[in-house]
Amino acid sequence: MPTAGQTQHAVLPLATHDEYARQSYISDLRMHILGDIGMGMERVYESRVKPAFEKAHKRPPKDEHEIHDVMLRDPYAKVWSSMIRSCQEMIWDSVASTVERAQPELNARVNSTRATLGSLTLDPTVKVPRYLAASDVHLMPGNYHTEWTSGDVSQAALFDRGLYVYQAGLAGPTCDGNGRTIAELVKRRWPEFKPAKILDLGCTVGNNTLPHKHVFPDAALYAVDVATPCLRYAHARAESLGTAVYFYQMDAEQMSFADESFDLVVSCILFHETSRTALANIYRECHRVLRPGGLMLHMETPRAFGLTPFQAFHMNWDAYYNNEPYMQAWTNTSTDEAAVSAGFARDKIVNIVVPDFYAAGDAAFDAAAKGSIKKSDGVARWGETIEWYLYGAWK
Numbered sequence: 215m216p217t218a219g220q221t222q223h224a225v226l227p228l229a230t231h232d233e234y235a236r237q238s239y240i241s242d243l244r245m246h247i248l249g250d251i252g253m254g255m256e257r258v259y260e261s262r263v264k265p266a267f268e269k270a271h272k273r274p275p276k277d278e279h280e281i282h283d284v285m286l287r288d289p290y291a292k293v294w295s296s297m298i299r300s301c302q303e304m305i306w307d308s309v310a311s312t313v314e315r316a317q318p319e320l321n322a323r324v325n326s327t328r329a330t331l332g333s334l335t336l337d338p339t340v341k342v343p344r345y346l347a348a349s350d351v352h353l354m355p356g357n358y359h360t361e362w363t364s365g366d367v368s369q370a371a372l373f374d375r376g377l378y379v380y381q382a383g384l385a386g387p388t389c390d391g392n393g394r395t396i397a398e399l400v401k402r403r404w405p406e407f408k409p410a411k412i413l414d415l416g417c418t419v420g421n422n423t424l425p426h427k428h429v430f431p432d433a434a435l436y437a438v439d440v441a442t443p444c445l446r447y448a449h450a451r452a453e454s455l456g457t458a459v460y461f462y463q464m465d466a467e468q469m470s471f472a473d474e475s476f477d478l479v480v481s482c483i484l485f486h487e488t489s490r491t492a493l494a495n496i497y498r499e500c501h502r503v504l505r506p507g508g509l510m511l512h513m514e515t516p517r518a519f520g521l522t523p524f525q526a527f528h529m530n531w532d533a534y535y536n537n538e539p540y541m542q543a544w545t546n547t548s549t550d551e552a553a554v555s556a557g558f559a560r561d562k563i564v565n566i567v568v569p570d571f572y573a574a575g576d577a578a579f580d581a582a583a584k585g586s587i588k589k590s591d592g593v594a595r596w597g598e599t600i601e602w603y604l605y606g607a608w609k
């Protein structure tokens with residue numbers, strides 16, 4: 215069962231046999247809906263939705279919005295959309311019972327974790343930004359920040375297990391494939407660059423934070439988030455996995471780190487969940503806290519620029535039906551312009567597409583990391599190569 219392969223660290227709640235079976239089924243089902251059934255979406259568009267539009271309007275649909283309007287009236291797309299949405303809800307349902315059963319004991323375990331390697335610095339004055347608090351992101355009931363009881367970490371446990379079910383184990387046993395890909399890319403593409411201080415923004419449970427310490431063992435690793443349950447859990451998780459991370463509760467739009475104090479600032483799938491104002495503020499903060507010669511590198515979904523209107527529609531489905539209200543704004547925002555407005559020089563901008571470190575394997579990843587930047591159509595194809603998109607700049 216793919217979901218049985220998650221690393222059992224000290225604060226991951228133990229599922230029963232039946233819960234494992236249900237989670238595993240949903241994991242496989244999601245991949246089937248995304249892959250086998252999802253692949254049919256473009257055929258349906260090309261073979262009947264687009265021709266019908268052209269017949270009625272004497273032109274093809276001009277953008278993803280026009281495609282959305284007609285596509286979601288087609289029975290195939292309706293069924294696909296409904297299935298993938300239900301599957302997302304089932305992920306959280308299937309994990310919630312495990313977390314609820316574990317809750318009091320889990321909270322006690324997390325809150326009694328001693329900091330022997332890293333640290334946890336909470337700041338109750340930090341507010342969860344409205345753009346984040348306003349809805350349950352990707353339909354996760356309670357979002358990242360809700361505390362159901364004093365010292366609660368349930369939301370973090372829900373995310374940790376839910377993420378593994380969502381990814382069907384494709385990101386590895388600790389769900390660290392994205393962070394590992396970023397760190398391995400930095401190390402292999404720029405071998406002379408040796409970051410001594412690394413900062414991860416929007417770390418959630420720290421799954422994609424830890425690989426930076428594994429790849430750069432001599433670096434001091436810092437991570438920030440606004441969500442208290444996630445930070446408590448991330449700290450206990452990191453200690454249990456033997457990795458030193460200094461976790462801070464801070465708003466990445468306004469951090470209290472000193473100017474020019476980091477060599478490398480990274481984030482992983484943060485910006486499709488932040489407002490455009492927040493993106494501009496976070497980019498400015500990246501520029502401020504980076505030392506001259508330092509690197510900012512954000513891993514995110516592809517930009518809508520350069521995609522066909524159909525690809526942009528497909529990619530932005532989450533904005534409409536998966537409570538990802540900022541997805542579309544993100545995919546239509548120029549990261550280059552954001553970097554320049556934040557103070558980075560245009561000729562220092564970095565945009566890279568790389569294969570997933572685990573999926574590609576060491577040799578193919580190494581060749582890609584050291585090779586020329588690959589152009590991509592921006593669509594991840596399950597079963598074929600999985601690609602990740604990095605946006606950033608040198609200071």
Ligand SMILES: C[S@@+](CC[C@H](N)C(=O)[O-])C[C@H]1O[C@@H](n2cnc3c(N)ncnc32)[C@H](O)[C@@H]1O
Nearest residue numbers: 358416417418422439440441465466467482483
């Ligand atoms: C999609 S999750 C990121 C997941 C994580 N980086 C990973 O790789 O699995 C977004 C995270 O960013 C946090 N976040 C959003 N806006 C933030 C901000 N302005 N400052 C700090 N954290 C923020 C949220 O609380 C949430 O934990």
